[in-house]
Amino acid sequence: MNRLFKLKNLKILRKKMDKEFQHHELEQILESIAKKLPTTINVYLFGGAVMVYNNLKPSTKDIDVLFEEEKDYQEFIKAAKAVGFITKYIPLEYHHFEMSIMLQNPQTGWRLDLFFRKVCKKFCFNLD
Numbered sequence: 001m002n003r004l005f006k007l008k009n010l011k012i013l014r015k016k017m018d019k020e021f022q023h024h025e026l027e028q029i030l031e032s033i034a035k036k037l038p039t040t041i042n043v044y045l046f047g048g049a050v051m052v053y054n055n056l057k058p059s060t061k062d063i064d065v066l067f068e069e070e071k072d073y074q075e076f077i078k079a080a081k082a083v084g085f086i087t088k089y090i091p092l093e094y095h096h097f098e099m100s101i102m103l104q105n106p107q108t109g110w111r112l113d114l115f116f117r118k119v120c121k122k123f124c125f126n127l128d
Helices: 003-019 022-035 048-053 068-084 092-097
Strands: 042-044 063-067 085-087 102-106 111-116
Touching: 003 092, 022 048, 022 063, 022 068, 042 048, 048 063, 063 068, 068 102
Parallel strands: 063 111
Antiparallel strands: 042 063, 085 102, 102 111
16 A cells, blocks of 8 residues: 555656746747748647647646648657757557657757647548
């Protein structure tokens, strides 16, 4: 019983350590990545980032980004890595989201969850 209690506390501590994005940080991250892009690309933000951007929520733990075009997806990854993001292992509990890649900046704790053409088998771009 004591062991389970310690595990629960460890899990809670881990959640408290997650970096939360606020509105100004969201813009800062996206602008820094945009400056590294060779051309303009199309991205779709969704989830908590959209709520933060529209001042409907004070913060979010990640930025969810959806890409329709392979070229845009690859260019965004390169630009994000150029500003300090690295590829992170996608935890098992996130596999049902079907994200393509998870990137995190180890210095800031900021995280990007990238999706290519589909999210959770529920939303996908129509290729027509």
